[in-house]
Amino acid sequence: MAIITKEALKNALDEAQRIILTVHVHPDGDAIGSMVAFYEALSNEGKEVTMVVDDTVPAKYSFLAQVAHIKQPSEVLDWQADMLLVLDASTFERIGKVGSLCKAPIFNIDHHISNSQFADSLYLCPEFAATGEILTYLCDSWGWPITPSMANALYMAIATDCGFFRFSNTTEQTLRMGALCVANGAQPNIVSEHVEVTTAARIEVMKEALQTIQFFKAGRVAIIALDEALMAKVGDDTDGYVDLIRNVDTVDIAILLKAVDAHTTRVSLRAKVTDVNAIANQFGGGGHVKAAGCTINANIQGAIEHLLAVIA
Structure with a gap:
């Protein structure tokens, strides 16, 4: 593994002709927005690019140009490439089957402080709020045009x-990159309308989820839990659930639990003060x-x- 500069990354992209572009499983707005924007940027540079995700892309992101070009691994007929470019993923396991199917050198652009440095070449900016912020910065630095469709995707990512x-990860640079997206044609109202859209069925599930809220550690820790039955109703679209408890005045750590099966639980942690990365690390996250x-x-x-056993 080698930490590389933006100049070295640019040189590698210039030399590569066939690029397979991927992001983490359970893709969120940053992952999808970053991927479709960079797909367009690389295509505009004359590259042959294939986007592939080992998961379903949430329907709410389908308003973005290029999303229809995203493939699942079973749809990719040729895995030969000069580069496997991984965006917004901090571990090799997070890209699913793509990692074993594509044998090209791995380049990783990421902003997670917990990045395991799995790639052959890593461009890491943990001070950036989003991978989309990094890509906006790179395109601007390199003089690559940011089209209106790219701007919309990058704005959503950020x-x-x-x-x-x-959130506390918002910096002057974050605002500057968001403004650059708007200057290049991003439509914040359109992004918000699609990303924040909900359904009556989802509200019904949220009503049930509210009944699961528990407080611990004198109200500093709040937990909302989606059991298998609730997960079957909501699917993997759990955005917003942790926000139901993170803004409670006494709460420092807000936790969303999502049952995978009777023996496995996925955990999302948010905090105002506590380092939840350190907590997640104790469980391999x-x-x-x-x-x-x-x-x-x-x-x-x-x-x-x-979780309560490791939270002070």
Whole structure:
């Protein structure tokens, strides 16, 4: 593994002709926005690019240009490439089957402080709020045109990873890159309308989820739990659930638990003060200081007990 500069990254991209572009499983707004924007940027540079994700792309992102070109691994007929470019993924496991199917040298552009440095070449900017922010910066630095469709995708990537510029990872640079996207044609209202859209069925599930809220550690820790039955109803679209508890006045750590099966629970952690990346690390996960995730090999009650045992 080698940490590379933006100049070295640019040289590698210039030399590569066939590029396979991927992001992490359970793709969020930053992953999808970054991928479709960079797909367009690389295509405009004359590259032959294939986007592939080992997961389903949430329907709410389908308003973005280029999303229809995203393939699943079973749809890729030729895995030969000069480069496997991984965006917004901090570990090799997070890209699913793509990692074993594509044998090209791996380049990784990421902003997670917990990055495991799995790639052959890593461009890491943990001070950036989103991978989309990094890509906006790179395109601007390299003089690559940011088209209106790219701008929309990059704006979504940035905005969704910093809570639409409300979270503590929002910096002057974040705002500057968001403004650059708007200057190049991004439509914040259109992005918000699609990303924040909900359904009556989802509201019904949210009503049930509210009944699961528990407070611990004198109200400093709040947990909302989606069991297998609730997960079957909501699918993997759990955006916003942790926000139901993160803004409670006494809460420092907000935790969303999502049952995978009777023995596995996925965990999303958000914090105002505590380093939740350190908590997630204890279970093989990671992310950012104020936002992280992991998977615990236990049912929901077991996951609660494990988490409370390591939270001071």
